[in-house]
Amino acid sequence: MEEKVNPGGTGAALDLIEEHPILEFQHGKKITFFFDGRELEGFEGEPISSALHANGVRVYRETADMHRPRGFFCAIGKCSSCFMVVDGVPNVRTCVTPLTAGMRVETQRGRGVVPGSDEGGASS
Numbered sequence: 001m002e003e004k005v006n007p008g009g010t011g012a013a014l015d016l017i018e019e020h021p022i023l024e025f026q027h028g029k030k031i032t033f034f035f036d037g038r039e040l041e042g043f044e045g046e047p048i049s050s051a052l053h054a055n056g057v058r059v060y061r062e063t064a065d066m067h068r069p070r071g072f073f074c075a076i077g078k079c080s081s082c083f084m085v086v087d088g089v090p091n092v093r094t095c096v097t098p099l100t101a102g103m104r105v106e107t108q109r110g111r112g113v114v115p116g117s118d119e120g121g122a123s124s
């Protein structure tokens with residue numbers, strides 16, 4: 001993958017708000033997962049896209065026709081901007097899907113292809 005598509009995900013310290021004047025943050029257990037083959041850290045149960053964002057990853061997929069990068073948009077599971085391939089399954093809305101240890105997350109390029117199928121899924 002070209003660096004311009006996903007410049008983040010360097011494995012550096014997580015980019016998180018540690019202190020806030022009125023909010024408290026509670027995280028699940030720290031775990032590792034894989035993004036395009038690279039091992040990254042996140043917190044169990046947080047949205048996959050949040051873990052990616054904390055690791056500096058901003059691009060989650062490329063559109064099918066124009067190959068344009070897409071990342072967060074609604075962040076509430078109502079669009080298709082954050083579709084990724086998760087454990088081999090395409091078109092997973094990563095903003096509402098909890099992270100688990102060892103999960104394999106991949107940038108989705110174009111329409112998702114369901115394993116064992118010749119057809120692509122709906123995505124543009």
Ligand code: FES
Pocket residue numbers: 071072073074075076077078079080081082083093094095096
């Ligand atoms: S960012 Fe819209 S569904 Fe995830």
